[in-house]
Amino acid sequence: MEFFELITSVEARQIIEDNISSLQSNSKEKIHITQALDRVTAENVMAPESLPAFTKSVMDGYAVKAEDTFGASEEKPQTLELIGEVRMGIEPTMKLEKGEAVKIPTGGMLPSGADAVVMVEDTLLEEERVQIFKSVSPGQNIVSKGSDIEAGQQLLPRNHQLRPQDIGALAGVGVEEILVYKKTKVGVISTGDELISLGNDLELGQTRDINTYSLGSLIEELGAITVEGKIVEDEFASLKAAIEDLVKKVDFLVISGGSSVGTRDVTYEVLDENGDDGVLIHGVAVKPGKPTIFTMIDDVPVYGLPGHPVSVMVIFKKFVAPYIKKRMGVKNKLNTVKAKFSQNLSSAPGREDYLRVKLEEEETGLVAKPVRGGSSLIMTMVEADGLVKVPLSKEGLVTGEEVEVELL
Template identity: 40%
Template sequence: MSETGKRVIFHELLTPEEALSKVFSAVKVEPLGTEIIRIEESYGRVLARDVYSRIDVPPFDRATMDGFAVRAEDTFGADELNPVRLRVIGNVETGVEELPQINHGEAVEIATGAPMPPGANAVVMVEYTRRDGNELMIYRSVTPGENVMSAGSDVMMGELILRRCTVIREREVGLLAAVGIDNVEVIKRPRVSIISTGNELVSPGKELGRGKIYDINTYTIAHAVRSMGAEPIIMGIVRDNINEMRSMLSNALGTSDLVLLSGGTSAGLADLTYKVLDELGPPGIVVHGLKVKPGKPTVIAVSRNNKLIVGLPGYPSSALMIFNIIVKPILAKMLCMGIDEVRVRARLAIRADGAKGRRALYPVSLVDTGHGIVAYPLPAESGAISTLAFADGYIAIPETVEYLDSGDEVEVALFTHQYMPANLYIIGSHDLGLDVLIPMLPGFIRARVINVGSMGGLYAVKRGEADVAGLHLVDEETGQYNVPYMIKYSVNNAVLIRGYSREQGLIIPRGNPKNIRSVEDLLRDDVRIVNRNKGAGTRFLLDMKLKEIASKMGIKFEDLVKRINGYYYEVKTHTAVAAAVAQGKADVGVGIRAAAAMYSLDFIPLGWESYDFAISIDRLEKDSVKAFLSMLRSNEFKEALERLPGYRVPNDIDEIIWKSQ
């Protein structure tokens, strides 16, 4: 922040509730006026006025069954042994205007929905009659009003049918149409300008240069704005230049009712947002940090013409969570509507730590086990884009809570309006083969993949959370894959299905500039590695190799890894390892050959491993699991898999190689 000359200090952190209270005290947030639109254009719009019916619905007495319109009293006493005889004098279809008068002893054939003729007060269902010419035999009596919907019985003239501030969706527009309303007065949509900040950002579709990333927040936030019924205005990307930022904000404030920025709000020397936002006042900045994690550097300002500007975090999942807890309530007031936030109860799959005096927000992926919903916390602060794809919603750990343990019940605020459970949960180690297999599954299958490492998958099967778990855990003593771990960790009531083989090795830059030849080179001072997360099978493999080296050197494993530059730099997938090497963040990492090939990197083989599938026995009859196993053994999948570099299919694929006793 060279133009400000000092680092931003967060003077007063507020809870989200305190922040909103301060915002609503500083500026009047209310609807922006109304407009008249046609009902066919009204989806998602908010009613500006109470709506009263101008007619009765239905506007006439109507039949609710096919049969015969009669005077109910003419049927009293009728039964199968003593039928009543009436004379049929006509027929009434839907939409007719001329109706016959029914007198004593007469009946009229009538269709469902047709108007009741004068004199008739009930309908005898056709099943209880027999007709012979104009003579009708009735074998069951009816009461007055039976099988008849009276005029105004649904909606009466002058009745309030929809209240002000109601969101119009399919049911509401049906009511409007039913009472003959073709134009409706609605709240004007707030126009929301969206700006992404940062020198590193590039718009999707353009070439991605070194050190650059694609702009994500513009599009996720724009859709979040649309989901609230507001109108996003995409302003584009602003660089870390104070004059460019001033110009962009000035244009945004001139054309919109609310401005949302993302990025550029952390307390670093390069951040200009705070200086520019404060210049927009008075009052300028009114909220200078939130007591939440992630989201602490959130900033809210009010311009001199009383328009709000909200600075959101740069990480996409963090920006979306802060949008939900800060921007949604603001837009709700501008739209005269409630916050349509759906929450579900779940229990935590793994421990989630609090934030020591701040409210901790965790995106979570939900798993419907059939015996309740389980929430898997996902990374919020790492900038992981996959979090957006896999997160169903988020949980909040209160400021006063140190941590929530596995099994604790939590409330999940959904990112969408409803929770659609998957019917195939694959939890375990990341694998490109699954990326090939899953799109081949039948259309009825909604698969959810959660990458938590091989050990995480093993425990997910043991706890009954996973349908399928991909494992590649090597036993140090025997060199055998996966089976020893099923036994060691007592994964009862489960089977291990043979999967396929993958080639593991050292992923290095093209041309091998550091002249790396083996795992021993990872100990060199000039080599920086990228490692896999704890519990990952690849981490087990690397640690096994390192323990062998430590044994040869006569030192402890713990002392050896302290000498490895980057050993604690962890990522969750093979492709993330390759990406880190490709981007120059590391000189080497252990991963599969296919990931190296994706990034055009060189590869030093360490050996082949077995990637197998643990499945609970009680899930083997589940339709989605059957489909998974059927595709696993199919020639279509085998041929596609072997087109990936470093993959091969064993003869016993899909066979049970271990079963719990």
């Protein structure tokens, strides 16, 4: 493929999809639920126990047979014999007969024979008898065994990314360990003779490495792990050796820098020589991120991203992250909001633009204001709340136009 044989974002995604469609992870491991947040289930999870495990009261009051309270009122209370008290955490041994009541706390197990609870506010205790001033119906003020979760039911489906509420449900039915897919491993290489890592003094002409750290954070945000984030000089043999080493250890490889057509941009040359079928993509009609590269090396997806920090983050989110999620069995759900665009803004036809915007709440509703600055300025991402896509078929946006903002 020639340098910058531009294709649309749709065409680029189709090429990527065609090459990684069968790459969902088969590697699994059992982990404790305290370590399971954001991990993805590798099997359907069945509930071994019911929740609640027994029928319980949801009020402080008296467990009764509902029929014994029928007709009760302030003027004509029903009087029941108090035969005992339910203790929290202990199974009651008494059996309720007609005309009897048992004192019960919120969360206490309903004794045998009872089918309802009268709130303590609707009663009056007189020695060994309790007066009932308000009738209850069967099932009132109680929650039945298994009403939340029944033993044997499917609790969670396969390919489900675990949330805090899921962890709570697992704990509630006694699940301590869960089978999940192993974390996807993503290799990161930042190229550039000028780059230095943290911990080194900055000299004139040098640039601190941003992309290794921003990419590592984006990868962690997905629930994947970064493998050997490293800086490699702009030299063919060095980059080739680094790539050959990393593709043996990872499921995806992301390289930042060197993807354009400058004399020191060697990423294309190395990937074209080492790709299973050469370079499959070099140039996508988007801004930022036009000189994006994609290929496969030993069945590992390899991306060459531009070196500018904004381009790296935007292209990762739009063209890399969805496929890492897919490998992990996670649906690519975007977190978006609707807003009104703040001003007229032109866009080159035939190119898909991703605008950085700041969201502000005004009297008319949520407003998206463009954040100005080139793709080399990391602060434009820091100041931005989201991205707005301008389709390649449009020549810009107009004041007041409704836009969809993908939150960052």
